[in-house]
Amino acid sequence: MRARGLNKRFGERQALKDVGFEAAAGELVAVIGPNGAGKTTLLSILAGIQAADGGEVETGAGAVGWVPQQAALYRRLTVEENLLLFARLEKLPDPRASVEEMLALTGLGERRGEIVARLSGGNQQRINIAIGLMARPSVLLLDEPSVGLDPRQRARLWEFVSGLAGRGTTVIFSTHDIQEAERYGNRMLVLADGEALFDGSAEELREAVRGEAAEAADRDFETAFVAYLHHRGH
Amino acid sequence: MRWLLLKDLQILRRSPLQAALLVVYPVLIAILVGLAVSRGPEKPRVAFLNEVPENSRISLSGKRLPSANVQERICEKVECVQVHSREEAVAKVESGDVLAALVLPEDLINKINSLSTLSPGTPKVEVLVNESDPLKAGQVDDKISALLAQANLAIAKRIAVEGSKYLNLVIRGGELPVLGSQIHILGLEASAHILEAIEPAVPRGPLRVALSQVTEFANQAGQNLDIAGPLIKRLAQPIEVHKVAVGGSSPPLETFAIAVAATLTLAFVTVLLVAGSLALEREENAYPRLTRGLVSCEALLGEKVLLGTVVGLVVTILMMAGLTIFTPIEWSRFGLWLAAIVVGGAALATAGAALGAVAREVRAVSLLAFMVTLPVAFLSLVPAGAVGKGLFDVIKVITALFPFKPALEAITAGLDPSGGALGGPLLHLAILIVAYAILARVGLRRFARV
Structure with a gap:
């Protein structure tokens, strides 16, 4: 760059x-x-x-991935729903596989079904970063x-x-x-x-x-x- | 766009309280307004004390006229509460149980009958009101004045009818009942015929000339008094109202009430949902992430408008289906009012997007949406003539700038053929969609990335 x-x-x-x-x-x-x-x-x-x-x-x-200072995700959706939404919007060839990869990367696989608002700030930030990485920038x-x-x-x-x-x-x-x-x-x-x-x-x-x-x-x-x-x- | 739509529906599903409020509140408001608009004011409760003896009748030249049913006529217009004394009437007015009391005194009929004598009295009725509430006092004055005018009219009509009968008897002759026996009245027409028959037998000279003059008078009087009969009847009600509808017909009140309820529901659901949903994108900091290549700003606006239109349509149709319990809806015109709801919903949703574009907090934008929608909705229901011309012109401009009124006109036209043409309001809504879409786009560009 x-x-x-x-x-x-x-x-x-x-x-x-x-x-x-x-x-x-x-x-x-x-x-x-x-x-x-x-x-x-x-x-x-x-x-x-x-x-x-x-x-x-x-x-x-x-691509250029961007992770804003404040978590840019939907707090009323689950971890998995957030990742899946952005994977779909990124038009990734296999959104579900990308979600699994990001869940593994962030270590949040076991909390995939949790509403993001209930997660700690740190975990929210991990999802925030995972979304920025979704398109493999x-x-x-x-x-x-x-x-x-x-x-x-x-x-x-x-x-x-x-x-x-x-x-x-x-x-x-x-x-x-x-x-x-x-x-x-x-x-x-x-x-x-x-x-x-x-x-x-x-x-x-x-x-x-x-x-x-x-x-x-x-x-x-x-x-x-x-x-x-x-x-x-x- | 479909994934964003799915996401918004998931968020809506996750917020059951907000979703319920979004649906229940406008539906309740809509039903209340609909009922208020469709029902006229309740009959005011008026205490009625009739002290006139039961067998009293208004008499004309000694003849008792049939009852003019004054009490029945009054009690058609108000809810009569029968009382048995003046004290009871006063107590009911003072307690607020009734709005007013009307007292027909014992000598009322005698006073009316005295009008045709050499010493006429002044018939009076007594109205008791509680002046502690100026609004109620004004209402009572208007109502009682109208009731007494109707009572006077009924009596005058009855007298006019009887007067005409007597006049007819003078002209054409007939039987006049007097003190239980019948007196034959010859009448002017028969008198003239007799005089005309006698006239040739009378020798020429001053007597015959005089007889000829009397015959002439009888003929002229008969002809002219014939005209007087309808004139007397007209005196009872000299001015008659002839109502002519100009400027289009109006739909039945129930249809208008349904249209009002539907438009209110549609307006609140779409404007609040779209404005809130767009503000949520910014509150969650997702807007910049979305619009840096994932979704165009126009597509995001389109998705919000689609969301608002679809949810608004579903809620409005469900509400209208529920309203069929109270009043029938013309389902054969479903296509027309569906089109009106869809276009109206899209225009209201676009207006919601324009509001949502300027605020980044859902709470702030919800308040803003209420502050805009509620007054505009009420202004849209102000009928022409209810306020001064200058003020009404201002109201017309304000309501034309927001999609509520054209949506109301479109839905009214869709529901009933007498509701006016559908094309005009739809065109108006289409123009507003374009205008608000531009405003929303400019608003997002101006505010959203800050």
């Missing part, structure tokens, strides 16, 4: 300013930044939910996927997502959790006030901080990240 010169304006506010980046197959790219940085706007433009005011997005062959966009999950569910989620990337799926995810970005992202794109400030690995970001605030660079990654933003006026 390649994005070039993306711009987006909401009224007076410039949500994205000339943002660009590339992500290769199998790469895990973390989009991080403070609140209002433009993370969700960027992901929704990449997903085709919103149109950019300027710039372009290129995707390779294959070559690029998966995850907007704050671990919000509301307990540590065990979170670990399971990343194990699952890392597995997808290992099989060649490009994964671009936004997160507020800087440690999570460091741990699971191969690369990170730092956004602040709609601008892309940094695009590189966690180590590269630390190196950038080292020249500005050496003591912060050697502490935890979150401290290094805050120092990086601070030195750039954010």
